[in-house]
Amino acid sequence: MKALVKTAAAAGFTLQDVPVPTIRDNEVLIKVRNAGVCGTDVHIHDWDAWASGRCRPPFTVGHEFAGEVTQVGSLVADVKIGDRVTAEGHIVCGRCHLCRTGNSHVCPNTQIIGVDRDGGFAEFIAMPATNVWHLDDDVSFEVGGIHDPMGNAFHTALEGTQMPGATVLITGCGPIGIFAVGICKAAGASRIIASDVNPKRLELARLMGAHDAVQPADAVAAVKKATDGLGVDIVLEMSGVPAAVHQAFDLVRAGGRVQMLGIPAKPMEINLATEIIFKGVTVYGVVGRRMYDTWIQITQFLRSGQFDPRPVITHRFPLEGHAEAIAAIKSGEAGKVVFEIG
Ligand code: NAD
Ligand code: ZN
Secondary structure, three states, X not given: OEEXXXXXXXXXXXXXXXXXXXXXXXXXXXXXXXXXXXXXXXXXXXXXXXXXHHOOOOEEOOOEEEEEEEEEOOOOOOOOOOOEXXXXXXXXXXXXXXXXXXXXXXOOOOEEEOOOEOOOOEOEEEEEHHHEEEOOOOOOHHHHXXXXXXXXXXXXXXXXXXXXXXXXXXXXXXXXXXXXXXXXXXXXXXXXXXXXOOHHHHHHHHHOOOOEEEOHHHHHHHHHHHOOOOOEEEEEEOOOOHHHHHHHXXXXXXEEEEEEOOOOOXXXXXXXXXXXXXXXXXXXXXXXXXXXXXXXXXXXXXXXXOOOOHHHEEEEEOHHHHHHHHHHHHHOOOOEEEEEOO
């Protein structure tokens, strides 16, 4: 089969012929139809410090995908050949303290597909049946293939927040930030202010329902105006850029919540006393998606018709166009970039 492979500890990907994966008794084989390309794939492509510290080539890349089940292992009961599915890409142990207390999204034994084992930028992928998520008949494989980053956005927007009626600032309108705009809207936020330095992405944020989509320098005025100077109830920090992190704590109201998804490239300084403690702010660190509360939310919001992620997808490529796909992400001109595989 065709697969996009990280062949060696150096920059680049290679599209090559590899054997179709063999499945274990508890796994299913999925024929991949669509897949999403993510910033993590760019890190692996460029072989930066994080990637070289974490990944062990050779392996097939890609962790966002959807497709059709073509084979099931002997112990699999609730997934059938022909099922239309996507999957949670974090494979957890199910046995540790965290897994057993409903916190498997932070299981210390997590293995990520396309990072720690073979991923979904291929014609087929083997997945444990426990990680499989069924798609409704009217959900396309294309939308199925972006459940993972949509899930990041749902997790950030809805975990521990009181979204109905809330005022929200979203710092960073990458694909996940733009999904979050639509989710906050569907969940009843009364005012959504989105910030980014990139005009193309601000346009997408407006398209998804942001009331204000502004440059970071203009976020202060937008928040003050929308909240009578108080600050927003909730900030979703979705950039990982230090200036935006400080702005998040500056513009959240006292007693508000800051949900942190963006990953700063290196350690950064925060004034705990003034930015968090004296403001009585609650901070939530987001890791992946909650298993499987977040997945249930994705499906139910899609069913409601109130949230439609499709406008976020701006670029589509075959696997052969992998270099163009990576370039589109790096250009900053793209919303969500996807592969059309089978
Ligand atoms: P992304 O990294 O492209 O989005 C970041 C956006 O922030 C860009 O559009 C950029 O222009 C914008 N930005 C830059 N400076 C800014 C500023 N000062 N104020 C506001 N916005 C600014 O794409 P993404 O895929 O949506 O990822 C968002 C972040 O989430 C990244 O940091 C990524 O590493 C992280 N992430 C975290 C998890 C997790 O589980 N915690 C999962 C996936 C991604
Ligand atoms: Zn575990």
